[in-house]
Amino acid sequence: MSFLSKLSASKGVVKTDNGPFGSAGEFRDADDPRILYKLSSRARRISLKVKTAEREVAVIVPTVSALNKAVKFARENAEWIDVQLESLPPPMPFENGSEIMIRGLPYTLIATEGRGRPKIHHQIREVHVPTPDPESLPGRVKRLLIREAREELEAATHFYADKLGKRVSKVSVRDQSSRWGSCITRGGEGQISYSWRLISAPPYVLEYVCAHECAHMIEANHSQAFWDVCDRISDDVKPAKKWLRKHGALLHAVGADY
């Protein structure tokens, strides 16, 4: 045992060398950006996992030394990976002239010259985004959608919270892929966060997610009592749940490059 390893052992620090995985324990395939290698000490063997929301395939690798084998495994299963990812809704990248969804309706995205704030023209269903350099377009569009989402989500959240006689102290809008919303209650007040992607869904779907998260301030579970609270404040629980099941992957295709 070297002096250094003795030192870290005595401090209770376990020093591991993750090699190419780095401290995050993951890295992207250089040839195929849809493939992510993930180190998992809990895994017993190499496996593939389709991540619908991220529109990628994770290759789960149990140890650093198994990496070469894992890369080979991914290459051997390239066709399967293609089939899985191509069955997802086609990507809707933020490009000049492409279609984007706002409140369930298609709008044409137009990069305009000059500076200033982007503008949504509802009557002609166009979004005009001043874009001094083309590379900045995706970021500008995303920020616009996050802004729109925040406005709608905050209004709907306070509406449903009022119905329940509850207070929400914080509404966050994030790029979270695993859930449409989440709610924690602190000192009787809710802190709710949402995915900005809900702005692309029809309004009744966005509103349902807000009602759902607010209902968690009464019931912090998915019991029958919870669903009763949802039904008390929203008429759209069933159709909205159905829409998300059927079209949720579509929301994740908005702004995707591949």
Ligand SMILES: [Zn+2]
């Ligand atoms: Zn829930």
